[in-house]
Amino acid sequence: MLTIPSRLLLFVSAFAPLFLIWGLRTWPSGIAWAFIVLVLIGLGGTGLVMGVARRDEGEGVTLTHVETRQSDVAAYIVTYLIPFVTAPLITPQDWLAVAVFLLLLLAVYVSSDLLSVNPVLSLLGLRLFRVKFDTREGWLLAKQPKTGQALTVVEVSDGVYVALNG
Numbered sequence: 001m002l003t004i005p006s007r008l009l010l011f012v013s014a015f016a017p018l019f020l021i022w023g024l025r026t027w028p029s030g031i032a033w034a035f036i037v038l039v040l041i042g043l044g045g046t047g048l049v050m051g052v053a054r055r056d057e058g059e060g061v062t063l064t065h066v067e068t069r070q071s072d073v074a075a076y077i078v079t080y081l082i083p084f085v086t087a088p089l090i091t092p093q094d095w096l097a098v099a100v101f102l103l104l105l106l107a108v109y110v111s112s113d114l115l116s117v118n119p120v121l122s123l124l125g126l127r128l129f130r131v132k133f134d135t136r137e138g139w140l141l142a143k144q145p146k147t148g149q150a151l152t153v154v155e156v157s158d159g160v161y162v163a164l165n166g
Contacts (some may be wrong), residue, residue: 006052007157009045011106014118016042018084026090046120058152058164065132066140066147085163127164 012019016039022034088094117128125140138155142163145151153161 009049012038013042013046016120019162021085029117034064043112053154056154060152061133063131063133063145063147064151066145067130130138
């Protein structure tokens with residue numbers, strides 16, 4: 001199961017595309033480098049968390065229900081990323097407002113299953129599914145699972161699983 005530092009890394013990862021855009025928008029100022037560092041932390045953190053998950057043995061399960069939830073990722077991008085991209089970042093108040101909103105999102109992200117809605121994970125070829133297996137249901141990050149398929153999964157957070165073989 002993920003720790004708070006892992007959730008923080010995945011939060012930075014979820015916003016890596018936004019940080020890259022902000023880095024490009026503020027280039028060549030000094031703040032641009034801070035955004036580039038955040039992008040690198042997000043990408044490296046994703047690699048670290050996924051690497052640790054893949055080293056786990058996992059558990060064998062058979063999926064009894066699979067429902068694609070890729071639309072949740074699209075909604076996340078439209079709802080959270082696009083408004084930030086278009087927001088003017090001119091005054092200190094603009095920056096403070098964005099920082100407060102990001103802190104609120106961080107609080108929700110760390111305490112919920114939003115970590116499964118991450119566009120960087122999508123870039124790794126993982127799609128988001130709502131699944132049921134055994135007596136449990138949750139979120140699954142996998143390539144293309146099917147009902148009845150046997151998988152080996154690792155729980156990376158409460159109710160959020162990564163498929164190791166599918």
